[in-house]
Amino acid sequence: MKQTRITVALAGNPNSGKTTLFNALTGARQHIGNYPGVTVEKKEGLRFYNGFEIKFVDLPGTYSLTAYSIEEIIARDVLVAEPPDLVVHVVDSSNLERNLYLTTQLMEMNTTLVLAFNMIDVARRQGHDMDLPKLSELLGCPIVPTVASRKKGIDRLLDTIIQTARHKADRPARPPLRYGKEIEQQLESIMRLIPDGHPLAEPYGRRWLALKLLEQDREILDRGWPEPMIQAVAQSVERIKKHVGDEPEIVIADRRYGVISGACQEAFRPSVESRHTASDAADAVLLHRLLGLPIFALLMYAVFALTFRLGDPLMGWIETAFEGLATATAGLWPPDAESPVKSLLVDGILGGVGGVVVFLPNILLLFLAIAIIEDSGYMARAAFLMDRVMHKIGLHGKSFIPMLIGFGCSIPAMMGTRILEDRRNRLTTLMIIPLMSCGARLPIYALLIPAFFAPCWHGLMMWLIYMIGIGLAIVCAWLLRKTLLRGQTVPFVMELPPYRVPTLRGVLLHMWQRGGLYLKKAGTVILAISIVLWAMTSYPKVGDEALAGLSEEQAGQVALRHSIAGRVGSALGPVLRPMGFDERIGTALIGALAAKEVFVAQLGIVYSMGQTDEESETLREKLRQDYTPLQGFCIMLFALISAPCIATVAVCRRESGTWTWALFQFAGLTALAYGITAVVYQVGRLLL
Numbered sequence: 071m072k073q074t075r076i077t078v079a080l081a082g083n084p085n086s087g088k089t090t091l092f093n094a095l096t097g098a099r100q101h102i103g104n105y106p107g108v109t110v111e112k113k114e115g116l117r118f119y120n121g122f123e124i125k126f127v128d129l130p131g132t133y134s135l136t137a138y139s140i141e142e143i144i145a146r147d148v149l150v151a152e153p154p155d156l157v158v159h160v161v162d163s164s165n166l167e168r169n170l171y172l173t174t175q176l177m178e179m180n181t182t183l184v185l186a187f188n189m190i191d192v193a194r195r196q197g198h199d200m201d202l203p204k205l206s207e208l209l210g211c212p213i214v215p216t217v218a219s220r221k222k223g224i225d226r227l228l229d230t231i232i233q234t235a236r237h238k239a240d241r242p243a244r245p246p247l248r249y250g251k252e253i254e255q256q257l258e259s260i261m262r263l264i265p266d267g268h269p270l271a272e273p274y275g276r277r278w279l280a281l282k283l284l285e286q287d288r289e290i291l292d293r294g295w296p297e298p299m300i301q302a303v304a305q306s307v308e309r310i311k312k313h314v315g316d317e318p319e320i321v322i323a324d325r326r327y328g329v330i331s332g333a334c335q336e337a338f339r340p341s342v343e344s345r346h347t348a349s350d351a352a353d354a355v356l357l358h359r360l361l362g363l364p365i366f367a368l369l370m371y372a373v374f375a376l377t378f379r380l381g382d383p384l385m386g387w388i389e390t391a392f393e394g395l396a397t398a399t400a401g402l403w404p405p406d407a408e409s410p411v412k413s414l415l416v417d418g419i420l421g422g423v424g425g426v427v428v429f430l431p432n433i434l435l436l437f438l439a440i441a442i443i444e445d446s447g448y449m450a451r452a453a454f455l456m457d458r459v460m461h462k463i464g465l466h467g468k469s470f471i472p473m474l475i476g477f478g479c480s481i482p483a484m485m486g487t488r489i490l491e492d493r494r495n496r497l498t499t500l501m502i503i504p505l506m507s508c509g510a511r512l513p514i515y516a517l518l519i520p521a522f523f524a525p526c527w528h529g530l531m532m533w534l535i536y537m538i539g540i541g542l543a544i545v546c547a548w549l550l551r552k553t554l555l556r557g558q559t560v561p562f563v564m565e566l567p568p569y570r571v572p573t574l575r576g577v578l579l580h581m582w583q584r585g586g587l588y589l590k591k592a593g594t595v596i597l598a599i600s601i602v603l604w605a606m607t608s609y610p611k612v613g614d615e616a617l618a619g620l621s622e623e624q625a626g627q628v629a630l631r632h633s634i635a636g637r638v639g640s641a642l643g644p645v646l647r648p649m650g651f652d653e654r655i656g657t658a659l660i661g662a663l664a665a666k667e668v669f670v671a672q673l674g675i676v677y678s679m680g681q682t683d684e685e686s687e688t689l690r691e692k693l694r695q696d697y698t699p700l701q702g703f704c705i706m707l708f709a710l711i712s713a714p715c716i717a718t719v720a721v722c723r724r725e726s727g728t729w730t731w732a733l734f735q736f737a738g739l740t741a742l743a744y745g746i747t748a749v750v751y752q753v754g755r756l757l758l
């Protein structure tokens with residue numbers, strides 16, 4: 071019977087135009103979901119063409135098919151578990167050699183391939199001269215030129231897909247890529263050791279399995295091989311290292327590039343000008359060995375300064391709006407009325423949620439700046455610049471991007487770790503992000519530093535706190551990479567995309583998507599926590615007779631001590647004492663657990679100040695009377711290091727995929743904060 075259904079997987083590097091081509095091929099017939107258990111998008115679409123029903127599965131965009139990223143593992147698992155009839159590899163023809171790397175890996179998996187040479191318009195404009203029939207012959211698969219953004223070449227691609235799928239069985243077997251004598255010998259010996267009928271040999275093929283074992287592919291190595299096999303692979307790896315002087319992985323990658331380079335030598339002539347494009351000129355300055363990092367530091371400073379300078383007036387408006395809303399809500403009751411509903415609405419919900427929504431302008435501005443940096447192509451350069459520094463602590467250059475976002479807020483920063491390909495790298499970055507002092511801790515420093523230190527020390531103290539956070543993050547990352555998350559540092563295989571002028575629509579969309587998530591995730595969690603905190607500080611109530619004759623301030627203190635929060639604070643007192651904290655600080659810290667900025671508000675409640683503004687001199691005066699500068703410093707230290715807010719724990723759980731890491735982070739940071747603060751306090755007491 072004639073086959074009328076064809077399944078096609080679309081593979082390609084990020085930025086190759088794969089999404090645009092997928093849309094051009096499938097139009098509105100698309101289904102978007104997630105790959106099971108991960109946050110990677112799964113897109114499928116249907117196209118009816120010349121009596122054929124063609125199902126397109128859009129694989130995640132990847133540069134290769136190693137096991138460095140979840141996207142790469144998914145892409146190759148799909149190719150193995152649900153083998154498509156053929157794979158269309160979308161190639162950015164203006165960046166041929168880099169893109170063809172993935173082609174070599176698709177060949178290794180023995181897939182039936184069609185190459186869509188997309189962006190052929192750009193390649194031609196740049197003056198590249200390509201002999202496509204020759205290249206097609208050399209690579210052993212059909213090549214169709216396309217301009218996905220203008221829907222050019224789509225019908226020819228569909229015709230080629232149908233032709234190739236129909237004649238798949240007649241296709242002569244493609245000779246495997248050869249990796250040189252040394253590697254081939256070791257491949258042979260590993261292949262011989264793979265037992266007949268091994269469950270992996272069937273779907274993957276022996277040669278591919280042996281290749282991955284030799285490349286030390288973690289995902290394949292961890293599949294429960296018998297010990298002698300692991301030892302044999304280790305010996306082969308050592309032999310190659312001894313003979314060739316490099317890791318097999320590097321030798322194999324070199325060979326793949328060798329194949330590409332050989333094919334390109336014969337069928338591709340890049341234009342002379344292309345070696346000196348505007349992008350290169352910009353890179354000569356922005357990636358300069360000496361100037362690169364200072365330019366980057368200056369740019370980041372400008373982003374932070376602008377974010378806060380432009381954001382502050384907007385914050386003021388939101389604050390005023392919430393105050394107005396609170397006054398209007400309170401006005402629904404007679405002025406002296408004691409109503410739990412009024413208190414819940416005004417102090418609990420509007421106070422709590424308002425405290426978080428107020429940061430929205432800063433967050434949106436920061437995201438706007440990040441979207442512009444990302445869409446223009448500079449973000450990849452920043453990662454490239456930082457790679458050398460980050461490698462020293464076992465991290466990837468790209469880890470620096472989420473860490474940077476962490477100074478604004480840990481939630482988007484944690485979501486930003488999705489750009490990291492290696493899971494160990496991603497988890498390490500996820501774990502240390504809370505040590506980047508986020509914006510929510512600022513009110514605590516802004517309250518305490520002027521309370522305990524002379525004006526000439528203010529800047530230095532702030533700097534010291536931020537530096538302690540960064541220093542601890544570096545130490546923790548290094549330790550994690552040496553212990554729980556041990557593994558090779560991933561080589562930098564990221565392409566530097568061409569610079570582009572970002573579109574207004576694109577950056578606004580990026581900003582809004584991330585800002586909306588912040589509002590939705592943090593907002594809902596904070597709303598719930600605000601209500602709980604309000605209840606904890608308001609109940610159980612004290613009888614009127616117990617408050618008779620007391621001033622308003624004294625009555626507030628008694629009511630608070632009687633409340634759940636007050637009691638928990640008192641119970642925590644002895645535990646907190648080694649750090650120099652008393653039960654009042656303990657009570658305020660319960661709030662900080664929900665969201666760091668709540669600490670200031672809680673401290674205000676503890677002192678019954680009626681107002682909780684960090685500018686409040688009266689509150690600072692009270693603090694100065696009750697605590698020493700050492701205690702003030704210890705509170706900041708604890709706030710800096712201790713477990714992130716509850717919303718961050720939830721996001722960490724989602725991004726790491728398990729509660730184990732979220733709870734490890736929570737417990738680990740709390741313990742670290744406790745240990746360091748207690749040592750600093752005790753040593754400080756002896757010295758001062």
Ligand code: BGO
Binds near residue numbers: 087218
């Ligand atoms: C922007 N030719 C040309 N010239 N451009 C193409 C072609 C083509 O054949 N195909 C796609 N593009 P994605 P991935 C953009 O987003 O499909 C363009 O990652 C911009 N963005 O329109 O997203 C396409 O799915 C700012 O362009 O790639 C898109 O593989 C200014 O290539 C880009 C101008 O396509 C990537 C364009 C901020």
